[in-house]
Amino acid sequence: MARDYGRSSAFRPGLLAGKAALVTGGGTGIGLAIARELLTLGCDVSIVSRSAVKLDAALDALRRDGACVGRARAQPCNVRSEADVRGAVAGALEAFGRLDFLVNNGGGQFISPAADLSANGFRAVVETNLLGTFLACREAFTQYMREHGGAIVNITMVNRNGFPRMAHSGAARAGVLNLARSLATEWASSGVRINCVAPGIVYTPSGFENYGAMGEPFLNAVTPAVPCKRLGTAEEVASAVVWLLSEGAAYVTGQELSVDGGLSLVGYPFPLADTGEHSAFPVYGDAAVLPPAARL
Numbered sequence: 001m002a003r004d005y006g007r008s009s010a011f012r013p014g015l016l017a018g019k020a021a022l023v024t025g026g027g028t029g030i031g032l033a034i035a036r037e038l039l040t041l042g043c044d045v046s047i048v049s050r051s052a053v054k055l056d057a058a059l060d061a062l063r064r065d066g067a068c069v070g071r072a073r074a075q076p077c078n079v080r081s082e083a084d085v086r087g088a089v090a091g092a093l094e095a096f097g098r099l100d101f102l103v104n105n106g107g108g109q110f111i112s113p114a115a116d117l118s119a120n121g122f123r124a125v126v127e128t129n130l131l132g133t134f135l136a137c138r139e140a141f142t143q144y145m146r147e148h149g150g151a152i153v154n155i156t157m158v159n160r161n162g163f164p165r166m167a168h169s170g171a172a173r174a175g176v177l178n179l180a181r182s183l184a185t186e187w188a189s190s191g192v193r194i195n196c197v198a199p200g201i202v203y204t205p206s207g208f209e210n211y212g213a214m215g216e217p218f219l220n221a222v223t224p225a226v227p228c229k230r231l232g233t234a235e236e237v238a239s240a241v242v243w244l245l246s247e248g249a250a251y252v253t254g255q256e257l258s259v260d261g262g263l264s265l266v267g268y269p270f271p272l273a274d275t276g277e278h279s280a281f282p283v284y285g286d287a288a289v290l291p292p293a294a295r296l
């Protein structure tokens with residue numbers, strides 16, 4: 001299948017030749033773009049996720065893509081399962097004999113007011129995004145990187161001001177960044193770097209179909225809120241990931257890079273006008289001086 005964005009890579013050909021990577025959630029969206037970029041640069045890539053159907057389709061597309069130079073393989077894996085993750089890292093090592101790069105991209109969440117979240121719903125999102133990332137980091141480190149070094153990138157999200165209606169995911173991703181900071185120091189002596197990339201709002205059909213009918217109105221509302229007035233592409237995220245994995249980022253560890261068109265500079269993307277009537281919010285002093293427009 002031909003690429004649909006008309007270019008190979010922003011990086012020099014062969015940049016990652018002889019290297020091997022594992023990309024979670026590599027069968028769709030941002031993960032697939034990361035896998036494609038790595039393969040284009042000569043890296044061998046294992047893609048893993050829960051759905052064998054999605055993985056097979058992705059593998060087929062990657063193998064037909066004339067720009068992909070490295071070898072690609074796939075293995076089903078639920079990152080919430082310790083046994084699956086252990087097997088995914090072992091499988092990648094068995095196939096390619098090395099594991100230079102790990103990209104923790106597999107993840108997601110659903111929209112819900114925090115008050116309506118069940119313990120199980122909260123747990124599912126934290127397990128997927130935070131526990132899954134920890135397990136993959138630990139297995140990559142203990143099975144290979146402790147002895148050989150390596151680079152890890154975790155996909156997080158723009159959540160400095162929280163993520164209302166995705167509180168579970170905001171909390172989990174904040175945990176991922178803090179985990180990365182801890183591991184960056186603990187594993188530096190092994191030559192392991194670990195960083196995060198925080199996408200803003202990146203249009204991926206696979207990602208947005210999870211939000212059903214809410215998706216399109218959200219896109220219409222959010223685009224004007226982004227300083228550069230457009231959404232991001234999966235390739236823009238992939239490009240940042242590849243830079244962080246590359247030797248060009250050798251002095252960068254424990255950091256988070258936002259790829260968000262400036263969204264993190266201006267706050268939170270959801271329109272807040274529909275969050276209800278606010279007369280219950282406390283006030284101190286003479287509220288009567290506030291003109292009506294200053295207090296909705």
Ligand SMILES: CCCCCCCCCCC/C=C/C(=O)SCCNC(=O)CCNC(=O)[C@H](O)C(C)(C)COP(=O)(O)OP(=O)(O)OC[C@H]1O[C@@H](n2cnc3c(N)ncnc32)[C@H](O)[C@@H]1OP(=O)(O)O
Binds near residue numbers: 118124125207215
């Ligand atoms: C206001 C309009 C907004 C429109 C759209 C805005 C989007 C903006 C987002 C911008 C930034 C982020 C973008 C992205 O991340 S795109 C990528 C999206 N992709 C995914 O999210 C895919 C992966 N997600 C999942 O697989 C699931 O969300 C989950 C992580 C929860 C795992 O699902 P799983 O199937 O394993 O879960 P379970 O069936 O075991 O259920 C566990 C509990 O979770 C509850 N649950 C699951 N889904 C929902 C739901 N949609 N709503 C409410 N509750 C849900 C489920 O009921 C279980 O709890 P209980 O046992 O208590 O019932």
Ligand SMILES: NC(=O)C1=CN([C@@H]2O[C@H](COP(=O)(O)OP(=O)(O)OC[C@H]3O[C@@H](n4cnc5c(N)ncnc54)[C@H](OP(=O)(O)O)[C@@H]3O)[C@@H](O)[C@H]2O)C=CC1
Binds near residue numbers: 029048054079156207
């Ligand atoms: N698009 C955006 O605007 C943003 C996206 N992100 C994050 O970027 C990442 C990629 O998102 P995007 O490409 O847009 O959306 P996708 O829905 O296409 O990607 C999510 C990927 O994660 C995989 N996945 C989900 N749960 C698990 C699991 N338990 N074990 C293994 N793999 C899993 C899915 O595959 P499968 O179903 O086969 O398991 C899928 O390939 C996600 O973590 C997302 O939350 C963050 C900020 C913004």
